[in-house]
Amino acid sequence: MNGKQRILIIEDHTLLRAGLRALLLQDANLEIVGELDNGRDAVSAVGRLNPHIVLTDLSMPGMNGIETIADIKRRHPATRVLVITCHKAEEYIHASLRAGADGYLLKEATQNELNLAVHCVLSGKVYLSPEISSKVIGAHQGIGKPNRKDHAKTSGPWDMLTQRERQILKLAAEGNSNKLIADFLCLSIKTIEKHRSNLMKKLDLHNASALTAYAIEKGICGSESGHENA
Numbered sequence: 001m002n003g004k005q006r007i008l009i010i011e012d013h014t015l016l017r018a019g020l021r022a023l024l025l026q027d028a029n030l031e032i033v034g035e036l037d038n039g040r041d042a043v044s045a046v047g048r049l050n051p052h053i054v055l056t057d058l059s060m061p062g063m064n065g066i067e068t069i070a071d072i073k074r075r076h077p078a079t080r081v082l083v084i085t086c087h088k089a090e091e092y093i094h095a096s097l098r099a100g101a102d103g104y105l106l107k108e109a110t111q112n113e114l115n116l117a118v119h120c121v122l123s124g125k126v127y128l129s130p131e132i133s134s135k136v137i138g139a140h141q142g143i144g145k146p147n148r149k150d151h152a153k154t155s156g157p158w159d160m161l162t163q164r165e166r167q168i169l170k171l172a173a174e175g176n177s178n179k180l181i182a183d184f185l186c187l188s189i190k191t192i193e194k195h196r197s198n199l200m201k202k203l204d205l206h207n208a209s210a211l212t213a214y215a216i217e218k219g220i221c222g223s224e225s226g227h228e229n230a
Helices: 013-023 044-047 064-075 090-099 111-122 130-139 148-160 163-173 177-184 190-202 208-217
Strands: 006-012 030-036 052-054 079-085 105-106
Touching: 006 013, 006 044, 006 111, 013 030, 013 111, 013 130, 030 052, 030 064, 044 064, 052 064, 052 111, 064 079, 079 111, 079 177, 090 105, 090 208, 105 111, 105 130, 130 177, 148 190, 163 177, 163 190, 190 208
Parallel strands: 006 030, 006 052, 052 079, 079 105
Antiparallel strands: none
16 A cells, blocks of 8 residues: 555646646655546556556547546446546536546646545545535535436435435445444344445446445535545
8 A cells, every 4th residue: 555646647638737747746645657638548548557546537539538437447446536627517527426436626626626636536535526516415405406307317216225225325425344334233244235236236326436426416425425434
């Protein structure tokens, strides 16, 4: 776990790539292992360069950021992905989180917020810019009037979860391991694994970051999940 944290940057604007590199390299614990101007080459680059975290834009020529995130997560699920974008619309936010993004940062962020987001995501948590966080949570509290179609998509599966599955969803989204959840609920690890597998099938979620994003959307855990383990 010692040593520098390896970063791959995917951004099609040369000046922005250079700016990100300059800001990140001020942190002695970070190392830039590669830079790309498109998502099409991202998956092979991740396999070759083995970064701890990928920073990616959403609007790029060829393969867009959403497809890039999904492809990286499918082939390299342990690699963390932080979106850095100018897009504030809810459809981009939700699509990124569903694809498996571990964080969503706006390009208007300060250097301090960039550093916070990178280290938060590297530590296994989910980071959302404050403005993005309020939109994600607000949409599911009726503040932002989500359209009927989206509401139907999220409320149906939620209603199918048992009380125990909802409890495990909350604990898992807060960053607790299966063992900690089992100890907390006085159940076996196998039982927790079974419940967790069932709830992810019901919700059509395929990784931990998607599960956390769903929990944030439902308002059952905080916007910077990870919260300390119980």
